[in-house]
Amino acid sequence: MTDIPVSTGADIFITKFSSYIDLSEQEQQIIEEFTRSSMTFDENQDIILESEKSSSAYLLQSGWAIRYKVVPDGGRQIISFLLPGDIFGFQESLFELSDDSVQALTPVTVHRIPAEKIAEICDNYTNLSLALTWARAREHAILTEHIVRLGRRNAYERLGHLLLELLHRLQLVDKAGQSDYFLPLTQEVLADTLGLSIVHVNRTLRKLRNDHMIELDPKTRRLRILDQEALSDVTGYDQSYLGQKEQPASSIQDAIGPK
Amino acid sequence: MTDIPVSTGADIFITKFSSYIDLSEQEQQIIEEFTRSSMTFDENQDIILESEKSSSAYLLQSGWAIRYKVVPDGGRQIISFLLPGDIFGFQESLFELSDDSVQALTPVTVHRIPAEKIAEICDNYTNLSLALTWARAREHAILTEHIVRLGRRNAYERLGHLLLELLHRLQLVDKAGQSDYFLPLTQEVLADTLGLSIVHVNRTLRKLRNDHMIELDPKTRRLRILDQEALSDVTGYDQSYLGQKEQPASSIQDAIGPK
DNA sequence: CGGGTCGTTGAGCCGGGTCAAGCTGGGTGG
DNA sequence: CCACCCAGCTTGACCCGGCTCAACGACCCG
Numbered sequence: 339m340t341d342i343p344v345s346t347g348a349d350i351f352i353t354k355f356s357s358y359i360d361l362s363e364q365e366q367q368i369i370e371e372f373t374r375s376s377m378t379f380d381e382n383q384d385i386i387l388e389s390e391k392s393s394s395a396y397l398l399q400s401g402w403a404i405r406y407k408v409v410p411d412g413g414r415q416i417i418s419f420l421l422p423g424d425i426f427g428f429q430e431s432l433f434e435l436s437d438d439s440v441q442a443l444t445p446v447t448v449h450r451i452p453a454e455k456i457a458e459i460c461d462n463y464t465n466l467s468l469a470l471t472w473a474r475a476r477e478h479a480i481l482t483e484h485i486v487r488l489g490r491r492n493a494y495e496r497l498g499h500l501l502l503e504l505l506h507r508l509q510l511v512d513k514a515g516q517s518d519y520f521l522p523l524t525q526e527v528l529a530d531t532l533g534l535s536i537v538h539v540n541r542t543l544r545k546l547r548n549d550h551m552i553e554l555d556p557k558t559r560r561l562r563i564l565d566q567e568a569l570s571d572v573t574g575y576d577q578s579y580l581g582q583k584e585q586p587a588s589s590i591q592d593a594i595g596p597k
Numbered sequence: 598m599t600d601i602p603v604s605t606g607a608d609i610f611i612t613k614f615s616s617y618i619d620l621s622e623q624e625q626q627i628i629e630e631f632t633r634s635s636m637t638f639d640e641n642q643d644i645i646l647e648s649e650k651s652s653s654a655y656l657l658q659s660g661w662a663i664r665y666k667v668v669p670d671g672g673r674q675i676i677s678f679l680l681p682g683d684i685f686g687f688q689e690s691l692f693e694l695s696d697d698s699v700q701a702l703t704p705v706t707v708h709r710i711p712a713e714k715i716a717e718i719c720d721n722y723t724n725l726s727l728a729l730t731w732a733r734a735r736e737h738a739i740l741t742e743h744i745v746r747l748g749r750r751n752a753y754e755r756l757g758h759l760l761l762e763l764l765h766r767l768q769l770v771d772k773a774g775q776s777d778y779f780l781p782l783t784q785e786v787l788a789d790t791l792g793l794s795i796v797h798v799n800r801t802l803r804k805l806r807n808d809h810m811i812e813l814d815p816k817t818r819r820l821r822i823l824d825q826e827a828l829s830d831v832t833g834y835d836q837s838y839l840g841q842k843e844q845p846a847s848s849i850q851d852a853i854g855p856k
Numbered sequence: 857c858g859g860g861t862c863g864t865t866g867a868g869c870c871g872g873g874t875c876a877a878g879c880t881g882g883g884t885g886g
Numbered sequence: 887c888c889a890c891c892c893a894g895c896t897t898g899a900c901c902c903g904g905c906t907c908a909a910c911g912a913c914c915c916g
Binding site: 524525526536537540541544556 | 893894895896897
Binding site: 783784785795796799800803815 | 861862863864865
């Protein structure tokens with residue numbers, strides 16, 4: 339299962355950026371440096387408390403996390419998902435703005451980058467700095483699409499649209515097959531993401547299953563999207579906002595069945 | 598009416614940033630340089646077409662604009678409002694990401710900053726560069742709050758919350774009184790922002806009026822929020838995400854009745 | 857005076873929420 | 887090894903916030 343070449347954790351980030359930019363040898367080494375040390379968090383543990391205004395950045399090596407806010411009446415709105423390869427905390431914690439929280443959904447490992455290091459990188463390494471800017475812009479685009487999803491789509495479209503986005507984001511870092519991936523989300527998490535009730539998420543998932551759009555095994559948590567084109571059509575999904583190539587086409591990757 | 602000291606257009610930006618950071622004389626001059634030339638757009642005109650991937654930034658000097666996306670079935674979702682003092686286009690148009698559009702709601706004047714200039718500023722002027730980062734983070738916080746609004750609030754809360762946000766954003770650039778401002782939005786624009794129908798926006802506005810939360814004269818388009826504390830309470834509004842002082846308290850400004 | 861845009865209001869419907877109950881499977885302690 | 891618990895998933899019944907359709911009014915502009 340692990341006949342993959344011995345890898346430092348840096349690969350995932352290099353792979354991700356490579357979809358947009360090629361980093362120099364030296365820049366790749368800088369990333370590797372960061373990945374030497376890491377911190378881990380348990381399921382449901384808070385990463386970055388509000389209090390900790392450390393203004394450092396984090397590279398997410400493995401696991402899923404969410405950024406969320408709570409409203410006065412106790413409700414929770416999930417703002418975004420943090421997936422392997424994502425960077426976070428490098429802009430929001432700098433100021434007194436946005437008091438949102440980050441929580442691990444699964445066991446998570448991250449690498450910390452102190453603020454000084456970020457400044458140094460921006461000054462001296464053009465490509466890396468550009469990669470950071472790209473990551474920011476991409477996050478911005480994802481938030482934008484989330485707003486459209488919440489404002490102008492019904493439950494069925496929201497769910498399908500989100501599942502497609504997650505597939506394509508995971509594919510970029512080789513964490514998904516051609517049409518399936520491990521989806522560690524409870525229906526409650528989906529509900530709090532999509533602005534729906536748990537009950538209605540349940541019913542909408544069933545409808546997606548009945549329509550042969552997806553397969554989802556609640557035990558293994560493996561999700562398979564049966565007809566991406568059809569689902570994209572009915573949900574109004576257009577992956578161009580993720581800034582990746584149309585489709586990595588097939589690859590040996592998929593045949594092996596990536597872990 | 599114009600007994601205000603002769604001003605270059607730069608004041609508005611300096612005022613805005615001053616809430617977070619103090620710019621040096623030289624840095625203020627750089628801003629003034631940009632404000633010497635400007636472009637204007639008519640109501641409903643598109644600013645920045647998709648096609649124009651110029652990757653330059655724009656300072657919004659006066660007027661209101663929106664960033665929006667359309668969904669396949671013809672619906673429109675407004676992502677954000679661009680108000681005087683806002684900067685836009687300095688991150689999104691750099692890449693192939695986010696195919697959203699920007700449109701003027703009122704006559705608008707903007708100043709263009711070529712991409713090279715931005716790069717130069719980031720390299721040489723610490724405070725200005727920090728101000729840019731702050732503006733980005735603030736925009737991020739505003740988007741985040743918009744997501745919460747759409748996902749976890751009802752019509753009444755959404756509307757009230759938005760009206761409060763606009764008040765406080767305008768106050769930062771002296772475009773609002775202590776509790777009132779010029780609101781150049783049709784009910785259709787409000788609907789497309791809040792994910793509601795026009796009809797329901799109309800009814801919800803009436804409810805806000807009946808509850809003595811607001812006064813809104815459809816002719817003059819002057820909006821007054823009668824009890825900010827009460828409205829903040831019922832809508833779950835907390836202005837801290839805008840990163841400004843709690844309340845500018847009273848000022849001569851208000852007595853005069855700012856235009 | 858005619859047409860267009862925007863605001864207002866009523867009637868009826870429906871997508872999605874709420875409440876409530878039951879089901880399932882894994883974990884834990886006696 | 888069983889009894890229990892608890893988190894998450896399902897399903898039904900009912901309700902309501904917000905949508906649609908439709909008509910009308912108010913104002914502006916040519």
